[in-house]
Amino acid sequence: MISFNSWLISNQGYSITPLFETYDELSVETKINVVKDRERRLLKRSKLMETAIIETIESNLKDNRWEGIIYVMGKDVANSFIPLYIGKAEKMGVKNELSANIRNIRRNQHTFARWGDGVAYHIGDLSQALFEFEGYQKPQKKYKRWTEALFKSFDPPILKEPISF
Numbered sequence: 001m002i003s004f005n006s007w008l009i010s011n012q013g014y015s016i017t018p019l020f021e022t023y024d025e026l027s028v029e030t031k032i033n034v035v036k037d038r039e040r041r042l043l044k045r046s047k048l049m050e051t052a053i054i055e056t057i058e059s060n061l062k063d064n065r066w067e068g069i070i071y072v073m074g075k076d077v078a079n080s081f082i083p084l085y086i087g088k089a090e091k092m093g094v095k096n097e098l099s100a101n102i103r104n105i106r107r108n109q110h111t112f113a114r115w116g117d118g119v120a121y122h123i124g125d126l127s128q129a130l131f132e133f134e135g136y137q138k139p140q141k142k143y144k145r146w147t148e149a150l151f152k153s154f155d156p157p158i159l160k161e162p163i164s165f
Contacts, residue, residue, distance in 0.1 A: 013056040017048035019165040028157040042127040089113040
């Protein structure tokens with residue numbers, strides 16, 4: 001059986017980046033987003049993470065064999081990646097040939113390959129659970145568990161340890 005880390009690094013486009021933009025390794029930067037005249041405080045994705053996703057998607061879109069990206073949130077400890085969450089953003093959409101999650105990826109902050117700022121996307125839902133703003137739905141329980149697992153302080157948002165993507 002192949003180890004998870006061996007499998008991970010064998011994938012084309014593999015990279016490990018910080019998930020969040022931070023002031024230091026643990027203090028997560030935030031931004032304000034206005035939706036329907038309501039301000040929402042959101043966690044910021046790291047520029048390195050955004051660049052990795054954009055480059056992976058744009059370099060593979062024309063490949064008919066490419067089916068999308070598998071992403072992993074976790075901890076990079078002593079040259080061994082420990083996964084906390086594994087998901088995927090598929091190339092094929094439900095209604096369209098190209099998924100809304102990856103379409104216009106450079107400008108698509110709302111969905112951003114499932115890590116978007118909108119509610120029903122990872123950063124949006126995690127931010128809603130952390131900062132308790134109103135949304136069309138309440139935060140899912142998994143995002144409340146994520147906040148407890150990842151953060152030692154909610155306001156300001158301070159990670160327990162560095163989180164990678």
